[in-house]
Amino acid sequence: MLMINNKKKIRYFIPLFLAAGVLIYTFFLIIPIFNSLRLSFYTGEGMSTPTEFVGFANYIKLFTKYPFDVRFFNAFKNTIKFFLIVTVVQNIAGFFMAVLLTRKFRGNTFFRRISFLPSTLSILVTGFLFKLLLNPIWGIFDKLLAVLGLDFLIRPWLGSTALALPVIALVVGWQWIGEAILFYSAGIDSIDSEILEAAKIDGAGPMAEVRYIIFPSILPIAGMVTILIFVASFTQFAVIYAMATSKGNPIYSTDVFGSLFYRVTFESAVRGGWGVGMGAAVATIILILVLIGVVFCLFLFRMKGSKE
Numbered sequence: 001m002l003m004i005n006n007k008k009k010i011r012y013f014i015p016l017f018l019a020a021g022v023l024i025y026t027f028f029l030i031i032p033i034f035n036s037l038r039l040s041f042y043t044g045e046g047m048s049t050p051t052e053f054v055g056f057a058n059y060i061k062l063f064t065k066y067p068f069d070v071r072f073f074n075a076f077k078n079t080i081k082f083f084l085i086v087t088v089v090q091n092i093a094g095f096f097m098a099v100l101l102t103r104k105f106r107g108n109t110f111f112r113r114i115s116f117l118p119s120t121l122s123i124l125v126t127g128f129l130f131k132l133l134l135n136p137i138w139g140i141f142d143k144l145l146a147v148l149g150l151d152f153l154i155r156p157w158l159g160s161t162a163l164a165l166p167v168i169a170l171v172v173g174w175q176w177i178g179e180a181i182l183f184y185s186a187g188i189d190s191i192d193s194e195i196l197e198a199a200k201i202d203g204a205g206p207m208a209e210v211r212y213i214i215f216p217s218i219l220p221i222a223g224m225v226t227i228l229i230f231v232a233s234f235t236q237f238a239v240i241y242a243m244a245t246s247k248g249n250p251i252y253s254t255d256v257f258g259s260l261f262y263r264v265t266f267e268s269a270v271r272g273g274w275g276v277g278m279g280a281a282v283a284t285i286i287l288i289l290v291l292i293g294v295v296f297c298l299f300l301f302r303m304k305g306s307k308e
Helices: 002-039 058-062 070-102 108-116 123-133 139-146 164-189 194-201 206-217 221-232 240-246 259-266 278-308
Strands: none
Touching: 058 070, 058 278, 070 108, 070 164, 070 206, 070 221, 070 259, 070 278, 123 164, 123 240, 123 259, 164 206, 164 221, 164 240, 194 206, 206 221, 221 278, 240 259, 259 278
């Protein structure tokens, strides 16, 4: 009888404990989202709260009128490119590094630990450091290429419209590859060792083991890593700001949704600002695209998982 009463008391306390989290989540996420959606139907200049109701005019301008449509679709294209590059780096390189680091060899624990170190660095600090390293005048990267006799590889890494975005994406991929290694290593460690031993007895080599046992087993983790990269790509700003300014230099070639939103919302009209109403419209579309992308990724990886 006493146990039943204790269970009832615990059940009554559960909503109380959940209430704090729900309130924080509502106050800092749900309310701002709906407020941003509301502001997207208004217009006004500068940082002042827009007061003139214009309906869907902000969205129409964003998709059909110059320069709004050009800047928006350019940011969309760059964000997709950025996402694809980071996905390839973190999923492929992160997966194979995790496979190597889960093998038994002297020092594997040490290397597993230091693989996460780049992820502990500030994004702004990382961007600034790589901007210095890639500087064409005093940057050490080009000087190292010259010392190695690879002068023909020297390029204006952050000054080329073709190279700037891939270079920044590679920097981001390097910084956060530790998270991918962590997730994949945990997934590989959770595979039943008896299955791997049985495969070895049957004559399966390392590549066959990876292809037929390890990869199918951690496919859900690949989906989770991809979703995290997708969301981060559509909200990426700090590293672009540190390495290419809020304008996404050179000539908006590194302008992604995060930098576009910051510039159009918080900067003056002279520096490319469009007002809070237009910024809210951009934020709303980013939210919709992220939701669609996450649902699609979940559906895609669930289908692959069920086939496996």
